[in-house]
Amino acid sequence: MSKKYTRREFIKTSAAASAAAGIGVSLFPGMTFANQSGGTNWHKSVCRYCGVGCGVMIGEKAGKIISIKGDELNTVNNGHLCVKAFYLHKAVNSKTRLHHPMIRKNGKLVKSSWEEALDLVATKFNEIRKANGGNALAFYGSGQGETEETYMANKLFKGCIGTNNVEGNPRLCMASAVGGYLSSLGADEPVGLYEDIEKAELFFLAGSNTAEAHPIIFERIMRHKTRNPNVKIVILDPRKTPTDQVADLHLFPKPGYDLAIFNAMAKVLIDEGYADDDFIAKHLVMKNGDGVQDFETYKKFLNDYTPEIAEKISGVPAQDIIKAARMFGKAKTAMTLWTMGLNQRKRGVWANNLVHNLHLITGKIGVPGSDSFSLTGQPNACGGVREGGGLCHLLPGHHLVVKEAHRAKVAKVWGVPASNIQPKPGKHTIAMFSALNEGEIKGMYIMCTNPAQSLPNAKKYWKGLKEQFVVVAESFYPTMTTEYADVVLPAAFWTEKEGVYGCTERRSQYMPLVVAPQGQAKWDAFILRDLGKKMGFEKEFAKYETAEIMWDEYRGLTKGKDMNLMGASYDRLKKVRGLTWPVPTEDHPGTYKRFMAGDPIYDSKFAELAKKEGRRMYFYGPKAKDGKATVWMRPHDDPAEPTDSEYPLALTTGRVLEHWHTMTMTGTAPELNRAVPNAYVEINPIDARNMSIKNKEQVVIETRRGSMQFEARVIDRPVQGTIFVPWHWENKPINVLCIDAFDPGSKEPEYKVAAARIRKA
Amino acid sequence: MKYKINMILSVIVLTIALALSCSSLCKNAQVVEKSVAEFAGHAEVDFSVSCMECHSESTPDIYEDWANSGHGKMNYGCYMCHGDGMENFSVQPETDMCINCHSSASGHLMRMENQGCFDCHDGHTLNP
Numbered sequence: 001m002s003k004k005y006t007r008r009e010f011i012k013t014s015a016a017a018s019a020a021a022g023i024g025v026s027l028f029p030g031m032t033f034a035n036q037s038g039g040t041n042w043h044k045s046v047c048r049y050c051g052v053g054c055g056v057m058i059g060e061k062a063g064k065i066i067s068i069k070g071d072e073l074n075t076v077n078n079g080h081l082c083v084k085a086f087y088l089h090k091a092v093n094s095k096t097r098l099h100h101p102m103i104r105k106n107g108k109l110v111k112s113s114w115e116e117a118l119d120l121v122a123t124k125f126n127e128i129r130k131a132n133g134g135n136a137l138a139f140y141g142s143g144q145g146e147t148e149e150t151y152m153a154n155k156l157f158k159g160c161i162g163t164n165n166v167e168g169n170p171r172l173c174m175a176s177a178v179g180g181y182l183s184s185l186g187a188d189e190p191v192g193l194y195e196d197i198e199k200a201e202l203f204f205l206a207g208s209n210t211a212e213a214h215p216i217i218f219e220r221i222m223r224h225k226t227r228n229p230n231v232k233i234v235i236l237d238p239r240k241t242p243t244d245q246v247a248d249l250h251l252f253p254k255p256g257y258d259l260a261i262f263n264a265m266a267k268v269l270i271d272e273g274y275a276d277d278d279f280i281a282k283h284l285v286m287k288n289g290d291g292v293q294d295f296e297t298y299k300k301f302l303n304d305y306t307p308e309i310a311e312k313i314s315g316v317p318a319q320d321i322i323k324a325a326r327m328f329g330k331a332k333t334a335m336t337l338w339t340m341g342l343n344q345r346k347r348g349v350w351a352n353n354l355v356h357n358l359h360l361i362t363g364k365i366g367v368p369g370s371d372s373f374s375l376t377g378q379p380n381a382c383g384g385v386r387e388g389g390g391l392c393h394l395l396p397g398h399h400l401v402v403k404e405a406h407r408a409k410v411a412k413v414w415g416v417p418a419s420n421i422q423p424k425p426g427k428h429t430i431a432m433f434s435a436l437n438e439g440e441i442k443g444m445y446i447m448c449t450n451p452a453q454s455l456p457n458a459k460k461y462w463k464g465l466k467e468q469f470v471v472v473a474e475s476f477y478p479t480m481t482t483e484y485a486d487v488v489l490p491a492a493f494w495t496e497k498e499g500v501y502g503c504t505e506r507r508s509q510y511m512p513l514v515v516a517p518q519g520q521a522k523w524d525a526f527i528l529r530d531l532g533k534k535m536g537f538e539k540e541f542a543k544y545e546t547a548e549i550m551w552d553e554y555r556g557l558t559k560g561k562d563m564n565l566m567g568a569s570y571d572r573l574k575k576v577r578g579l580t581w582p583v584p585t586e587d588h589p590g591t592y593k594r595f596m597a598g599d600p601i602y603d604s605k606f607a608e609l610a611k612k613e614g615r616r617m618y619f620y621g622p623k624a625k626d627g628k629a630t631v632w633m634r635p636h637d638d639p640a641e642p643t644d645s646e647y648p649l650a651l652t653t654g655r656v657l658e659h660w661h662t663m664t665m666t667g668t669a670p671e672l673n674r675a676v677p678n679a680y681v682e683i684n685p686i687d688a689r690n691m692s693i694k695n696k697e698q699v700v701i702e703t704r705r706g707s708m709q710f711e712a713r714v715i716d717r718p719v720q721g722t723i724f725v726p727w728h729w730e731n732k733p734i735n736v737l738c739i740d741a742f743d744p745g746s747k748e749p750e751y752k753v754a755a756a757r758i759r760k761a
Numbered sequence: 762m763k764y765k766i767n768m769i770l771s772v773i774v775l776t777i778a779l780a781l782s783c784s785s786l787c788k789n790a791q792v793v794e795k796s797v798a799e800f801a802g803h804a805e806v807d808f809s810v811s812c813m814e815c816h817s818e819s820t821p822d823i824y825e826d827w828a829n830s831g832h833g834k835m836n837y838g839c840y841m842c843h844g845d846g847m848e849n850f851s852v853q854p855e856t857d858m859c860i861n862c863h864s865s866a867s868g869h870l871m872r873m874e875n876q877g878c879f880d881c882h883d884g885h886t887l888n889p
């Protein structure tokens with residue numbers, strides 16, 4: 001055993017080294033200076049991590065990925081990268097990459113051939129289908145899969161096997177945002193683009209730790225504020241985060257009690273004359289559970305949410321709520337950015353609706369610098385799953401399984417009988433894993449995600465994963481989910497496949513294949529295609545020889561839809577830094593703002609009508625009537641599991657800058673591990689004092705679902721009565737303690753609030 | 762405070778040693794390098810805390826410089842430029858490390874000809 005160093009000794013050594021380096025000698029060689037070595041080829045691509053969708057250049061030398069740098073021509077990040085992307089090449093070359101298929105034999109996963117593995121999956125799936133019907137099978141995918149991959153899965157499961165049990169992890173993060181956009185604005189995804197950031201006067205960051213979860217967006221906001229000191233930032237979050245360094249005002253609600261705040265802000269905005277009466281009259285309808293109402297009814301509804309009442313509900317001082325509303329009202333332009341803090345809630349859709357309300361009643365939408373802008377978590381949740389139809393009620397290209405004409409249209413393109421596609425939505429994620437537990441679903445194919453760690457109340461669902469026939473296609477091994485797999489298929493990773501990612505701002509970007517897949521790894525879309533053939537759908541999958549064929553077929557389905565991608569051919573996408581839909585033709589530059597002048601759909605179909613009615617916007621989406629957006633009267637509702645005397649603390653979970661999801665990728669970079677080596681629980685100093693807990697002490701968190709030990713970090717971050725745990729670490733899978741209650745509309749689980757208690761270990 | 766004194770002492774001692782001769786420089790270099798490599802093998806020791814946690818106590822001035830810089834505001838920690846200390850470590854990071862995240866500055870850097878980023882920009886404050 002070699003010598004252990006104390007902190008002090010390390011600092012001494014480092015200091016000595018600094019001195020040596022000061023005269024030009026590096027005592028610590030070993031950093032890779034890839035850019036300095038000649039012969040590196042750079043390939044334009046997109047970051048593999050988050051929904052921001054930064055452009056990256058992949059450095060390849062002699063068939064190996066050696067470095068990543070920012071793409072200076074990409075407007076999303078202008079060449080900048082956050083820490084995760086900087087180390088992506090380490091994930092590509094990680095020892096944890098899976099190089100061959102594996103089959104469980106006598107309880108152990110052993111190496112197998114592709115032939116044996118795919119034969120087994122095809123035979124098992126066909127047996128299950130024959131004995132129990134298509135609905136006994138399911139697919140669970142990912143907002144990190146490429147659009148082409150989700151497209152193949154959709155065709156195999158919905159079009160060929162005949163089940164709508166097709167879901168993906170965006171259900172766990174973005175479903176409430178989808179529900180919010182559809183019900184408020186009539187169509188999914190934001191009106192504007194990132195370029196609104198540099199035009200905004202006020203940012204309302206609600207339930208978004210932008211600095212850590214969407215770093216490049218935060219950088220843009222910070223830069224903008226530095227250059228324009230009049231720019232103001234209001235944060236709504238039960239926890240102080242690194243985002244706070246730019247905050248002018250922070251509202252700290254009790255987790256799960258913020259709906260009243262949005263309503264109170266709307267009341268102040270109207271009462272104090274910040275509402276845009278003309279916009280309201282021409283562009284909006286007011287609705288509650290009983291249907292369309294008039295503006296007076298909305299005002300009456302808001303009387304139940306005075307700032308004082310909202311203070312009682314949320315714990316945020318009325319004066320702060322009034323201040324926030326005035327800042328929002330006074331600013332000429334405002335952007336609200338939100339993410340999991342609003343989405344992962346029992347009333348996530350309502351929270352989204354109430355944010356949209358603020359923009360709608362003040363007319364701060366459809367103008368440069370103003371938008372109600374949801375930040376997406378995953379790189380292709382928008383592109384592959386929301387647009388690509390990778391959920392149980394959707395079909396590719398914003399089509400719905402419940403609509404006969406949509407089923408017929410998609411079936412025709414797929415070359416399958418329309419009757420193959422079931423008219424009823426399949427099971428949403430939680431229902432699907434419950435059905436796996438109960439044996440109603442007997443076979444599941446999991447692609448590019450790790451639900452054994454990421455599902456809420458995760459342990460509950462290990463039963464089904466263990467008992468039923470589970471196939472996992474993954475680039476990394478092992479994961480908590482492969483522990484339960486009967487077959488593990490090695491998936492080609494980013495850089496080893498081509499395809500399209502669609503990020504937060506409706507931007508579709510092409511990613512090239514740069515190097516061959518490692519070992520025997522194969523592209524997920526080809527695995528699914530080949531599985532389809534083996535299951536007997538030879539004819540249906542014969543034509544998919546290239547990614548471009550899949551993309552072209554998919555984009556054909558978007559023709560004439562609000563998300564028209566007809567102008568986004570591979571040829572074009574290879575040259576440009578993405579295109580923002582609608583982009584109907586090859587010569588169309590892409591769209592900045594939807595529903596208004598400059599949007600090709602608006603210009604060609606609705607501009608005249610809008611002009612006649614004296615309107616500047618026409619919300620033409622499938623869920624809007626007469627081109628009008630909806631202001632929803634959404635009342636306060638408690639979280640599913642309020643705190644009580646038994647469990648007096650609110651447990652909330654989230655992310656750190658340096659890690660991503662279940663760390664299968666960021667865990668491969670020693671630098672990122674070094675930055676945040678372990679999980680911990682943040683405890684407010686007052687709570688800690690009351691419980692006699694000291695910083696760095698070991699504590700046990702208990703919820704109704706179990707208990708887990710963590711190191712205490714006593715820190716003035718979470719609001720009193722709240723504890724926070726980052727969710728990334730496999731050895732501390734906090735999601736096991738989270739509640740699996742979900743929003744009745746979006747079916748997105750309430751990861752952000754659970755009742756908990758803490759004791760010393 | 763005592764960390765700081767230790768650090769200053771180390772710097773003085775090493776600087777004197779380095780000034781003596783090239784051979785002593787190399788010898789010293791090897792000794793320290795070996796020690797760090799050894800250190801790097803011990804994930805269970807100080808690797809359980811982040812670089813930052815320790816440096817905020819032991820080198821508070823450097824920590825403050827960093828915290829108020831663009832990197833500090835983004836929370837891009839020591840490891841970004843200096844490595845993780847386990848697999849790699851660079852006391853004076855090379856310019857191409859910067860360029861990976863600041864690729865839009867590559868034209869500016871080229872115009873500086875033989876200068877590296879740190880010839881003008883302080884490594885921790887990042888000024889000017």
Ligand code: SF4
Pocket residue numbers: 047048049050051052053054077080081082083084085214215216217
């Ligand atoms: S902000 Fe997101 S997309 Fe951009 S570099 Fe970081 S992880 Fe990648």
